[in-house]
Amino acid sequence: MSAVWHYFKRTTSESPTATCKVCGVEVSRGGANRVSYNTTNLIKHLKKHHPDEHAAYCKATASATDGLHQQTLRDSLKRKDLLPRDSERFRKITELIVECIAGDDQPISLVENSGFCRLINYLEPRYGMPSRHYIVEKGIPALHTLA
Ligand SMILES: [Zn+2]
Known part of the structure; x- marks a missing residue:
């Protein structure tokens, strides 16, 4: 009323x-x-x-x-209720996605691939897929630091 x-x-x-x-x-x-x-x-x-x-x-x-x-x-x-970006799990998943892109020669646009996003979301609903920008700016350099 x-x-x-x-x-x-x-x-x-x-x-x-x-x-x-x-x-x-x-x-x-x-x-x-x-x-x-x-x-x-x-x-x-x-x-x-x-x-x-x-x-x-x-x-x-x-x-x-x-x-x-x-x-x-x-x-x-x-x-x-997403995983914080500084959490161990978020970093690990991101690292594996970056490895997948960099190591297996996949396009960065993989993170925008709806099938891929669905797969990740199914496996870990709390994982918020980062943007291509994030992968380029943070993900790939982090991988190089590790290597
Ligand atoms: Zn009145």
Whole structure:
């Protein structure tokens, strides 16, 4: 339910109008029947007649959206749960991929090969495939350092 209802009341959910709790005026809910009701008129009423309440409403709406956004962000981070790039396992897998490219004369674009990415992802879902750039800048020089 929209936070705007903090400032309005309805006689019933079917009512074509809502009463402003601040000034007591009846405001149209924007339609002739329930399907076309919306809160736009109510928000407009707040904005026009009660700037303070409108500001508070906007703040409440914004923080609700922020909360949702943070939740989504947390979920996606949790879902990924990738190996840190400085972890032993990430380095070992990267090293083997680099060996595969450098030693077996595979193109660097191997890391963008969807079949190859699927294979790695199946074997180690926490491994985030590095970019070609990473392989060239970090992977290959690291291999030479080892050799
Ligand atoms: Zn009012």
